[in-house]
Amino acid sequence: MQGRIPGRLKELRKQKKLTLEQLAQKAGCTKSYISQLEKGTSAPSLSMLSHLADALEIRVVQLFGEELGEAQGNWYLKKDDRRTIHYPDGKVTSLLLTKGVFQKKMQPLLSIIEPGGICNDSENITHAKGSEEFVWVLKGEIDFEIGGKNICLHEGDTLYFDGDTSHQWVNNGNKTAEVLFVWTPPVW
Numbered sequence: 001m002q003g004r005i006p007g008r009l010k011e012l013r014k015q016k017k018l019t020l021e022q023l024a025q026k027a028g029c030t031k032s033y034i035s036q037l038e039k040g041t042s043a044p045s046l047s048m049l050s051h052l053a054d055a056l057e058i059r060v061v062q063l064f065g066e067e068l069g070e071a072q073g074n075w076y077l078k079k080d081d082r083r084t085i086h087y088p089d090g091k092v093t094s095l096l097l098t099k100g101v102f103q104k105k106m107q108p109l110l111s112i113i114e115p116g117g118i119c120n121d122s123e124n125i126t127h128a129k130g131s132e133e134f135v136w137v138l139k140g141e142i143d144f145e146i147g148g149k150n151i152c153l154h155e156g157d158t159l160y161f162d163g164d165t166s167h168q169w170v171n172n173g174n175k176t177a178e179v180l181f182v183w184t185p186p187v188w
Contacts, residue, residue: 115176
C-alpha cells in the first residue's frame with residue numbers, strides 16, 4: 001500500500017492547497033501522522049485511506065495514481081497489470097481487478113488474507129449509504145463481524161449486505177484465504 005501513497009498524498013494535498021494541519025483536521029488525525037504518511041514511514045489503515053480520500057474530495061484509487069476518466073474504454077486488464085495493495089499488517093494483499101471504475105457501477109477486488117490478517121485494526125468499516133457489498137470466499141475461511149453478528153465464512157460461502165452496515169473481517173484460521181469483494185457503487 002505504501003508504494004505510491006507517500007508522494008501522491010503530498011501532491012494531492014498541495015493541489016488542494018491544504019497544509020499538513022488542515023488535512024489532518026479534515027481526516028481526523030494528527031499533523032505528525034500525515035507527515036509520516038507523506039514520508040512513507042507509516043502506512044495508513046483502510047479506514048484512514050477512506051478518511052484521507054474524503055478530506056481531499058477524491059476516490060481512494062486516486063491516492064494510487066489513477067485519475068478520473070483515464071480508463072474510459074478499458075475493458076481488459078492483464079493479470080500482470082493489476083494494482084496491488086499491501087495492508088499495513090503485512091498479512092493482506094488485495095488486487096484491484098479493474099481499472100477506471102469511476103464510470104462503472106461496481107468494483108471487484110481479490111484479497112489474499114494470511115492467517116491473522118485483518119481488514120482494519122482500528123475500527124469497523126462502513127461505506128456510503130446506498131452502497132452494497134458482496135463477499136465470496138474462494139479459498140480458506142474468514143470470520144466476519146457484521147451488524148454486531150459474527151459469521152464464519154468457509155470456502156464457497158457468500159455474504160451480500162448494505163455497505164453502510166458496520167463490519168470487519170479477520171482470518172482466524174491457519175490457512176491463507178482468498179476472498180472476492182464486490183462493491184456498488186465503487187468504494188475505492
